[in-house]
Amino acid sequence: MASTRRQFLTSAAALSFVTIASQTYAQTISGALPWHPFAGDPPQPSLAGWYFFKPEEARVIEAIVDRLIPADDLSVGGRDAGCAAFIDRQLAGSFGNSSRLYTQGPYAKGTPTQGYQGEATPAMRYRAGLAAIDAYLRKNKNDRGFAQLNAQEQDDFLKTLEAGKVDLGAIDGKTLFDLFLQNTMEGFFADPVYGGNRDMVSWKMIGFPGARYDYRDHITKHNQRYPLGPVSITGAPDWSHKG
Numbered sequence: 001m002a003s004t005r006r007q008f009l010t011s012a013a014a015l016s017f018v019t020i021a022s023q024t025y026a027q028t029i030s031g032a033l034p035w036h037p038f039a040g041d042p043p044q045p046s047l048a049g050w051y052f053f054k055p056e057e058a059r060v061i062e063a064i065v066d067r068l069i070p071a072d073d074l075s076v077g078g079r080d081a082g083c084a085a086f087i088d089r090q091l092a093g094s095f096g097n098s099s100r101l102y103t104q105g106p107y108a109k110g111t112p113t114q115g116y117q118g119e120a121t122p123a124m125r126y127r128a129g130l131a132a133i134d135a136y137l138r139k140n141k142n143d144r145g146f147a148q149l150n151a152q153e154q155d156d157f158l159k160t161l162e163a164g165k166v167d168l169g170a171i172d173g174k175t176l177f178d179l180f181l182q183n184t185m186e187g188f189f190a191d192p193v194y195g196g197n198r199d200m201v202s203w204k205m206i207g208f209p210g211a212r213y214d215y216r217d218h219i220t221k222h223n224q225r226y227p228l229g230p231v232s233i234t235g236a237p238d239w240s241h242k243g
Contacts, residue, residue: 050088051088051091051092052088052089052091052126053088056147057126057127058088060130060134061084062078062084063079063147063154064158064184065077065081065083065087065180065184065187066078067155067158068181069081069083069188081198081201082195083187083188084187085187086186086187086190086194086197090183091122092123095122096121098121103119103121107119122179126179128171132171133168134146137149137157160173161173161176189202191210191232191233192234193234203230209226209228210230210232211232212228
């Protein structure tokens, strides 16, 4: 019996190899390499227009990010830093539809450290959340949406939303606020290639050098300010590709 089983496994393995090998196609490349210089450069997102947000949603998000990161003497606010554009591009991509995450059930309310554990994608949460906020405010603020409130009213609402004291029906206000805040911070500090952190404003504020490739001349200079400005993944504005 052992011999028969061994023969079966051996023949099955050989059959599998033949089957796989028969589906493999070779390609001959000659004359030129199948790539071109700088093919790995990340694409620059357009800073014009909206990919996910509707016009009214965009106005609300711009107002929200501008209150989460208000302009001061250190930097511009979230709107001018491109945080809303960053969120818009993310929601229009794999983050928005959760295509790179496991999203099947069962669904259960997560612990505070686990974060959101529901079925809705970030794109669905933003769309439903913004609609719920608009309906709530128009009912309680004389038919005014978030963008129509003054700065103090906007701050008061966001604080109440963060505390989980805003009744948005089936939507958890605190969880929604956490999503807004997380994505706004990501847009403020991420590489400008993703649409936010325009002109590397946040990196300049905190002294982060960005994606520079060589620090050897400065490794031993402890407690000294780094003298060079930040660089994006795509390089500095005065760099150019020569081919």
